[in-house]
Amino acid sequence: MAEYTLDDLDRAIIGELEQDGRRAFREIARTVDTSEATVRQRVKRLQEHGILRILAFADPQQHRGSQLCLTLIKVEPKHYDAAVEILTAMDEVTYLSTVMGRADLCIEVLCRDNTELWNFLRQKVESIPGVSGTESMTVLKVHKLRYGAPVR
The missing domain is CATH 1.10.10 (Arc Repressor Mutant, subunit A)
Known part of the structure; x- marks a missing residue:
């Protein structure tokens, strides 16, 4: 296209x-x-052209029994593309981006509870070939949630 x-x-x-x-x-x-x-x-x-998607976004904090987490992932360069593909296919991953700094990727993860989150991070993410480290931050409270360009 x-x-x-x-x-x-x-x-x-x-x-x-x-x-x-x-x-x-x-x-x-x-x-x-x-x-x-x-x-x-x-x-x-x-x-x-894949520029615009119209969808509903439900605030995870309003769903009883859900745990939201941001995870930074360090990936060996030769495994980068495969790691992106694997993470993209995971249902728990609601957002995935390439970042610069101390990590290569950032994911937003939504799980039912801390046990499911722990298992997801330890069994799925850390077992991806080339993943050399993760740093996770549990989201306690969302103060602002907005997608899109700044309002002019």
Whole structure:
């Protein structure tokens, strides 16, 4: 698929959807000064190119009996791609990114409880070939949760 370059209208539409992913295209069109058909077509194109996904996000702290954890992972360079692939396939991993600093990867993990979290980290993550170390931080309280670009 050809690379897609965002323009100002795409950014404006994305900004509106970041505020409310269920917002009607008609309302977005009025706000960004274009037609509803244009908004619909742009959203479809952004989704097809993997730039935009509209989904619901439930706060893990509101789910009784769930444990959220951030884990930094150090990976030997020759095993990096395989480790990313393995972690991506794990249901417990809700977020995965490459980072710079004392670790190579950062994952967000959601488990039912501390026992499940412990088993996941020790049995699954640390057994991935090339993983040379982990550092985990249990999330006690989320003070701000927002995905997307800063509001302008």
